Amino acid sequence: MSSFRSALLALVGATLLIANGLAATAANRATFPKDFKQMVMYGDYRRGSGGELAYALKETIDIAKAGKPLPPGTRLVLEIYNDGALTGYFVMEKGVDWGLEVDEEKRTGDWHFQEFGLDGEVKRSPIAERCEACHQGQESNDFMFTRDRMEAYLP
Template sequence: MRLSTALLPGLLVLASPLLAQMINADVTIPEGYRDGDHYTTVTRGGITEEIYTSAEAIAAARAGQPFPEGTRITMDDLRDGALYRILVMEKRADWSDLSVAGSWQFREFAPDGSPDLRQDGSRCQACHASQQQSDYVFTRDRMID
């Protein structure tokens, strides 16, 4: 009994990142996203970011509404013209109490589409949390222009 009580805090510490990992494991790359709505390009030095989402998400931004449930925003991050990584953020109402960035979860993928299993998306969330006024999306205004 005494042993299991001593182990409990350690188990909780282990369980919380695992929970976050499980949640962000549900974030997937939208099939055929490059044929969908490409709404902006961001360039910085040798970095080019091509950003895509759905027509429904763009319509919501233009109407001044929050992004609809199920919205995914996908970014191709290119370094010196070659695909370096793919970033995806996805919104689902039932993720709201598991995220500091609204109802969004975040995930990084290698160019071949395999997920980065070392990251649970909490670093991504922490930075995007600053964009609460635009539903946690930095480039929301670019959907409107």
């Protein structure tokens, strides 16, 4: 009986874990862009041996320069540098109604945020929990920090 009970508890626990995993996946659809190599570096935020470089497709930059909102399907990439070396990528991706899948207090319009390692695999780090919280402060700029650089970009 007690082993049946613990087996049942284990099953319930496993089901909850799976449900949680699915919810987490559904709430983050941002993927690493397959066309990253075609992207253009439009913002250089390197300071000393660290800092960031911001990338987007030329068509995305043209939309921003025309003063229009970035459409669903847009991806933005930030390369992260530490001690002179590239250490990973931060990606923002926008999709139709993706915001509805995010808890209201974490919502950043229809953008989803994800961190990737150099191998292109999803990376979980303490900062990955805080992407939305920090970018929420940029609501008036479509949750972006680099919109000004994008609009000012000259090839």
